[in-house]
Amino acid sequence: MRAVDTRKKHNTMANTYTQIYMHIVFAVSHREAMIADEWVDSLYAYIAGACRNRKHHLIALGGTADHVHLLVGMHPSESVSALVKELKGQSSKWINDTYLHGTFAWQAGYAAFSYSRSLLPAVKLYIERQREHHRKVTFREEVEEMFRKAGLEYAPEYAMKGFVAAEG
Numbered sequence: 001m002r003a004v005d006t007r008k009k010h011n012t013m014a015n016t017y018t019q020i021y022m023h024i025v026f027a028v029s030h031r032e033a034m035i036a037d038e039w040v041d042s043l044y045a046y047i048a049g050a051c052r053n054r055k056h057h058l059i060a061l062g063g064t065a066d067h068v069h070l071l072v073g074m075h076p077s078e079s080v081s082a083l084v085k086e087l088k089g090q091s092s093k094w095i096n097d098t099y100l101h102g103t104f105a106w107q108a109g110y111a112a113f114s115y116s117r118s119l120l121p122a123v124k125l126y127i128e129r130q131r132e133h134h135r136k137v138t139f140r141e142e143v144e145e146m147f148r149k150a151g152l153e154y155a156p157e158y159a160m161k162g163f164v165a166a167e168g
Contacts, residue, residue: 020074021059023113023123024084025067025146029105031139033065039099043091050090054078059120060127064134069127071120084110111143113150 028034035043044061047070051058057073070087074080088106095104115123126133133142147154 016076018074018076019117020076021115021117021120021123022070022072022074022080023115023127024070024072024080024110025112025143026084026088026110027067027107027139028065029107031066031107034100034104035063035065035068036099037065042098043095046094047087047091050087051083054083054086056083060124062127062130064130064139067139069130071115071123071127080112084112111146113146 047061047068048058051070051072055075055077057075058070059073060071061068063069072083074083088110092104092106096102137145
């Protein structure tokens with residue numbers, strides 16, 4: 001992602017340049033496998049459009065029937081938490097209006113990890129291979145490994161309630 005001078009379009013400081021890459025993960029409420037193969041591509045297109053509309057650059061998007069991973073080049077005008085809140089809110093409304101008629105919800109939390117530009121190809125490939133990855137690794141194992149690699153300490157019984165609790 002190229003550094004962008006945002007001073008003409010947005011109320012940011014003159015000569016503001018950023019390079020902020022975030023790997024964001026969130027799951028379906030209670031880790032239910034509700035994302036159907038028949039409409040997953042439409043969901044991903046919807047999320048991609050929502051990112052673009054918020055001035056972020058979506059680099060990769062993938063997942064399984066119960067969770068999604070995004071690799072996003074963040075625009076400095078919005079925080080990660082605000083982006084995730086909007087993506088989850090908009091996409092769950094869209095899913096309910098279009099496919100599941102009020103039965104779909106995302107879990108309450110999310111995980112976000114920052115990466116340097118040099119690691120983007122590996123993270124992108126990891127996200128694109130989610131279905132294959134989860135033939136061997138559970139979601140709980142995946143999240144715990146991500147936390148370990150990031151050096152994040154967490155209490156499993158409290159970490160993102162509903163995020164990893166479904167697997168025992």
